[in-house]
Amino acid sequence: MTTNVLIGVGGTGAKIVESALYLFLAGLGPSKVIVGLVDQDSANGNVARTKTLINDMVQFREDWNSGNNRLDWSVGEDKGGAVLGRVEIERFFGTECHWRPEQDGQATLAVVLQRQNMPEEQRVLFDMLFAPGETEQDMPLTQGYQGRAHIGSAAMLASLERDIGGFDRRTTELVQMAKQDQDVRIFLAGSVFGGTGAAGFPTLARAINRIRSGGNQAPNRDHVRVAGALMLPYFGFQDAADPQANVVKAAELLPQARSALEYYDHLLANEPVFEQLYMIGWDQFFQLKYHEPGKDEQKNPPFAPELIAAVAALDFFDAKASPGPAGAPIMVSSRADARTFGWRDLPFTTPSHRDYAKKLVGQLLRFALYWCHRVEPALDQRSMLGGLKAPWLKDLAAGTDFKVETPEDRVRLNDLMQGVLNWAAAMHFFSTRSTGEALSFDLWDTAGLEDSGDVNKPAVGVGLRKSMSSEQVSSTFDALIKVDGGNSERDWRGAGTLFDEINRSKGKTEAKNLGLGRLVAAIHNAARPTEVAPPT
Amino acid sequence: MLPRIALSTGVHICLAILAVAVIWLLTKGDASLVPALRDRLFNDPDTLGRVRSDAVGHMMLWAALSLAGSFLLSSLWVSIAERTMPIDDHQARSRSGSWAGILLLLVFWFFVIGFIQIWRTSTHLDMNLKTIVIGGLITLTLTCLAYYAGTFVAVKRAMRPSVPFAPVV
Numbered sequence: 001m002t003t004n005v006l007i008g009v010g011g012t013g014a015k016i017v018e019s020a021l022y023l024f025l026a027g028l029g030p031s032k033v034i035v036g037l038v039d040q041d042s043a044n045g046n047v048a049r050t051k052t053l054i055n056d057m058v059q060f061r062e063d064w065n066s067g068n069n070r071l072d073w074s075v076g077e078d079k080g081g082a083v084l085g086r087v088e089i090e091r092f093f094g095t096e097c098h099w100r101p102e103q104d105g106q107a108t109l110a111v112v113l114q115r116q117n118m119p120e121e122q123r124v125l126f127d128m129l130f131a132p133g134e135t136e137q138d139m140p141l142t143q144g145y146q147g148r149a150h151i152g153s154a155a156m157l158a159s160l161e162r163d164i165g166g167f168d169r170r171t172t173e174l175v176q177m178a179k180q181d182q183d184v185r186i187f188l189a190g191s192v193f194g195g196t197g198a199a200g201f202p203t204l205a206r207a208i209n210r211i212r213s214g215g216n217q218a219p220n221r222d223h224v225r226v227a228g229a230l231m232l233p234y235f236g237f238q239d240a241a242d243p244q245a246n247v248v249k250a251a252e253l254l255p256q257a258r259s260a261l262e263y264y265d266h267l268l269a270n271e272p273v274f275e276q277l278y279m280i281g282w283d284q285f286f287q288l289k290y291h292e293p294g295k296d297e298q299k300n301p302p303f304a305p306e307l308i309a310a311v312a313a314l315d316f317f318d319a320k321a322s323p324g325p326a327g328a329p330i331m332v333s334s335r336a337d338a339r340t341f342g343w344r345d346l347p348f349t350t351p352s353h354r355d356y357a358k359k360l361v362g363q364l365l366r367f368a369l370y371w372c373h374r375v376e377p378a379l380d381q382r383s384m385l386g387g388l389k390a391p392w393l394k395d396l397a398a399g400t401d402f403k404v405e406t407p408e409d410r411v412r413l414n415d416l417m418q419g420v421l422n423w424a425a426a427m428h429f430f431s432t433r434s435t436g437e438a439l440s441f442d443l444w445d446t447a448g449l450e451d452s453g454d455v456n457k458p459a460v461g462v463g464l465r466k467s468m469s470s471e472q473v474s475s476t477f478d479a480l481i482k483v484d485g486g487n488s489e490r491d492w493r494g495a496g497t498l499f500d501e502i503n504r505s506k507g508k509t510e511a512k513n514l515g516l517g518r519l520v521a522a523i524h525n526a527a528r529p530t531e532v533a534p535p536t
Numbered sequence: 537m538l539p540r541i542a543l544s545t546g547v548h549i550c551l552a553i554l555a556v557a558v559i560w561l562l563t564k565g566d567a568s569l570v571p572a573l574r575d576r577l578f579n580d581p582d583t584l585g586r587v588r589s590d591a592v593g594h595m596m597l598w599a600a601l602s603l604a605g606s607f608l609l610s611s612l613w614v615s616i617a618e619r620t621m622p623i624d625d626h627q628a629r630s631r632s633g634s635w636a637g638i639l640l641l642l643v644f645w646f647f648v649i650g651f652i653q654i655w656r657t658s659t660h661l662d663m664n665l666k667t668i669v670i671g672g673l674i675t676l677t678l679t680c681l682a683y684y685a686g687t688f689v690a691v692k693r694a695m696r697p698s699v700p701f702a703p704v705v
Contacts, residue, residue, distance in 0.1 A: 374624050390625050391696060470627040477623065496621020496694075499628075503693035 002183045004317045005174055007036045009190035009204060010197030011046035012231050014039065015302055016189035018050040019310035021057060022423055026364035027083035028357055030317045036092025038099045038200050041144035045299025045459065047098065054097045056416050057089045063412060068405045070514035071521055080509020083360065084367065084524045092170060099167045101159035102141055110137040112155045145195030152199020160207050168207065175212050178223035186224070187313045191231040192260045193253045201228060202264065205273045225275045227316040229309035232281035233257050235288055278312035280305050283338060286434040288458050299459040301430040302423055304341050304441065311346050318349065342442030342484040352535040362481035362529035365424055365444055368417035369477055370498060373468045375523055376414050396507045396519040406516055421449060425462045429453045442484055448476030481529050491530045501526040537618055541611060544690035548607040551682040555599040558674050563592040568667040591663040598653040599675040605645040606679045610686035613638050617695040631698040635687065642683055646676055
């Protein structure tokens with residue numbers, strides 16, 4: 001079995017991991033992925049949101065893997081096996097997924113590199129490379145590296161050298177798992193611009209390359225593959241109100257990216273760090289009309305390019321994909337039309353991979369909508385005798401113990417599904433409104449779900465309707481997944497078909513779903529937008 | 537859908553047999569005829585028997601046609617429901633208005649058949665009013681019951697909440 005590791009570096013890396021996690025939740029990807037986040041700014045809103053999602057997904061597997069309510073992931077979906085949450089998520093450090101290169105809350109570069117203990121010649125060199133005072137040497141690292149990748153690289157390298165937080169040790173452990181018949185695939189996600197991502201992406205890639213190439217251990221290079229998704233500048237933000245503020249400015253992004261690309265060109269020519277490198281860009285910037293240097297206020301909405309990067313991770317983790325030989329041609333994928341972004345623009349290996357992804361993502365979104373707005377409220381509707389009122393629930397939830405475990409499982413599942421809807425709605429809302437020229441977002445349409453949203457307040461996100469009428473659910477459900485290339489509208493299953501199917505179904509399948517798991521599996525299965533078999 | 541319609545047919549046949557049996561029991565003796573007719577044909581039992589037989593025949597036809605109407609209208613409702621795709625119980629329940637509308641149509645049909653079979657044929661002049669009323673009420677009850685049971689057993693499960701009290705049943 002292949003060990004797959006996904007590491008998001010910085011805020012953008014965290015958002016790519018977030019998109020990848022939702023694809024995993026939908027059932028796409030390998031059977032297990034170890035997920036980690038790297039950011040100096042532990043309070044960063046993007047990182048915090050993804051960290052919560054990782055923990056929720058780990059909890060989801062715990063909730064539904066044992067106990068009274070179970071989902072059976074061991075058999076195929078054609079036999080009633082669960083697809084939802086099929087991919088097991090493990091935190092990078094076991095109980096923790098986040099690596100903070102410098103643990104000290106008051107850390108500065110001068111402190112991290114112990115300037116006061118440096119010999120005279122090293123101190124002169126240090127002073128020459130980094131501006132003195134709060135501009136660079138004494139800049140607090142609590143809010144990340146503020147777009148100064150050279151500070152981040154130096155600080156991160158120092159932490160790796162001293163193995164602060166155990167990243168180096170854990171990576172070595174993972175690399176050691178590579179054997180003759182067992183590959184280790186490590187995928188890094190980050191941005192070429194900004195601070196943490198720009199600093200951490202090449203630094204970590206080189207560190208992993210060093211570890212797999214030997215170090216003190218036996219070389220495992222042949223069985224450890226490293227890939228990365230590198231985001232070119234795709235979003236902009238307002239400059240800080242104080243022009244003297246020691247933070248990165250929007251105008252610095254492109255020159256920074258250019259320098260970084262020159263660096264990568266040099267790096268890749270001299271040091272074969274990556275087997276596969278995916279670079280993703282966008283022609284028009286998504287404009288974030290605010291400036292937050294870091295901490296929890298920096299909570300950017302998800303954007304379409306991050307989904308493309310997440311698809312790149314899927315491509316790399318696909319066991320059948322093999323890295324091209326050295327000097328292999330560069331593969332280019334682009335949108336068919338600059339004004340739209342649809343399923344056909346997602347760079348899947350084959351059309352059948354794309355159709356299957358569309359089916360599973362569609363199934364997840366439709367399940368989330370139907371579960372939150374129809375199934376969850378119906379579970380509380382009881383007859384005079386205290387039994388479930390809805391006839392279909394009586395069959396599908398038969399044998400569920402509603403007093404033990406189930407209340408907690410229900411709350412957590414509902415929260416996770418609300419998160420799915422929030423993510424999809426935010427991507428839809430901000431992707432269509434944040435570029436200068438309106439983008440037609442043709443993956444899904446969550447307009448029927450959206451209650452409030454302000455493009456000038458991206459950190460607030462999109463408010464979703466608390467309750468929806470049958471007609472609202474019906475129209476939103478049927479229009480949720482957009483049809484383009486591959487499937488015809490004729491084959492599309494509506495909410496009525498779902499309800500008809502769950503009324504016919506008794507939840508009896510070959511799969512060993514148990515308790516409320518039978519209901520979850522049945523609703524999820526009935527929420528499939530179309531009939532598409534997994535790609536062979 | 538066909539097995540469910542077959543089930544509905546079975547329900548209607550059973551209730552039709554019950555209706556005919558009840559009417560046969562109600563009209564078994566000459567007491568079901570009006571006293572004036574009985575007195576007038578006291579010495580002519582053949583004619584009295586023929587008149588009673590005609591009246592009973594009209595009563596039974598009334599019941600049979602009412603139940604046939606119930607079968608047709610319940611099948612109509614089931615076929616409408618078959619094409620309806622509710623997304624939840626609430627939306628399915630909201631279709632109970634058309635179920636009730638067809639039930640009213642069935643009641644109207646019952647009275648039209650009653651008018652044709654009893655009044656237009658002057659059966660009401662020969663048969664005891666009490667027998668007609670009791671027989672009619674029983675037929676009406678069985679017809680409504682047949683419509684209810686027929687729609688209940690034949691409607692697809694997703695649309696069952698549209699049949700009143702069906703989820704409770």
